Amino acid sequence: MHGIILKTLQAFVVDTYGEDAWLTIQREADIEEKVYVPVTVYPDGDVYEIVRTAGELTDQSPRTVLSQYGKWVVPALLETYDLHIDDEWSGLELIANIQQFHTSLRTRDMTTLTTPRIRSERIGDHHVRITYDSDRKLCDVARGAIQGVAAQFDEELVAEEQTCMHEGDDACRFDIRRTSSATSASDTEATFQFGDPESTTEPASGGSDD
Numbered sequence: 705m706h707g708i709i710l711k712t713l714q715a716f717v718v719d720t721y722g723e724d725a726w727l728t729i730q731r732e733a734d735i736e737e738k739v740y741v742p743v744t745v746y747p748d749g750d751v752y753e754i755v756r757t758a759g760e761l762t763d764q765s766p767r768t769v770l771s772q773y774g775k776w777v778v779p780a781l782l783e784t785y786d787l788h789i790d791d792e793w794s795g796l797e798l799i800a801n802i803q804q805f806h807t808s809l810r811t812r813d814m815t816t817l818t819t820p821r822i823r824s825e826r827i828g829d830h831h832v833r834i835t836y837d838s839d840r841k842l843c844d845v846a847r848g849a850i851q852g853v854a855a856q857f858d859e860e861l862v863a864e865e866q867t868c869m870h871e872g873d874d875a876c877r878f879d880i881r882r883t884s885s886a887t888s889a890s891d892t893e894a895t896f897q898f899g900d901p902e903s904t905t906e907p908a909s910g911g912s913d914d
């Protein structure tokens with residue numbers, strides 16, 4: 705797993721639940737010795753252990769923690785990877801270009817990693833479809849990130865999760881429609897139809913440690 709994910713996951717836990725929570729999670733998840741830096745690759749298992757322990761500590765499902773992280777991390781990623789993002793893009797356009805910039809982040813920085821299994825299709829002016837089929841099964845991060853983009857760009861996005869790997873489907877498909885541009889950040893949100901991680905207690909789990 706790309707170090708930026710681990711580094712920002714740690715920052716999310718500290719920011720949201722406090723430094724003490726992070727120290728407890730480190731102890732419980734058996735990762736006390738680790739310092740996460742963006743240019744290193746870490747086992748996927750670290751992510752699952754951190755969100756599992758954070759979920760136990762905060763009485764939430766690991767999938768909910770992943771979604772919260774996905775929402776929280778968008779501004780941090782946009783700042784870090786400023787150069788890969790076109791200033792002219794709206795939130796929906798950013799999502800329409802998700803495949804392109806996820807691939808370029810990998811090929812420039814981390815040539816040894818596999819490409820994230822995330823694709824985007826422009827269906828109409830206000831409609832984009834995302835398909836995600838990585839064995840890591842981190843669609844909860846995607847769900848949260850869509851909310852994070854809506855908040856960051858002051859857009860109202862309605863996301864319908866048509867299929868989900870956690871429900872036994874071959875891929876997770878999100879249909880995202882922009883219903884309006886809001887006037888203030890407090891008005892903005894991404895509404896989800898189907899796929900609320902609170903509705904399941906299935907622990908986050910995924911594939912290989914690459």
Ligand code: HEM
Pocket residue numbers: 705706708709778781782785786788789799802806809810817819820821822834836838839840841842843845846847849850853
């Ligand atoms: C709606 C917006 C977004 C969605 C749905 C999304 C989705 C995802 C998902 C699902 C993963 C995990 C992929 C895997 O299985 O390994 C991921 C990883 C990642 N995302 Fe995003 N993301 C979004 C926005 C962003 C933004 C704005 C940035 C940076 C500008 C970004 C940078 C990254 C990076 C660096 C990784 C890890 C690199 C990798 O494993 O290839 N993402 N994203």
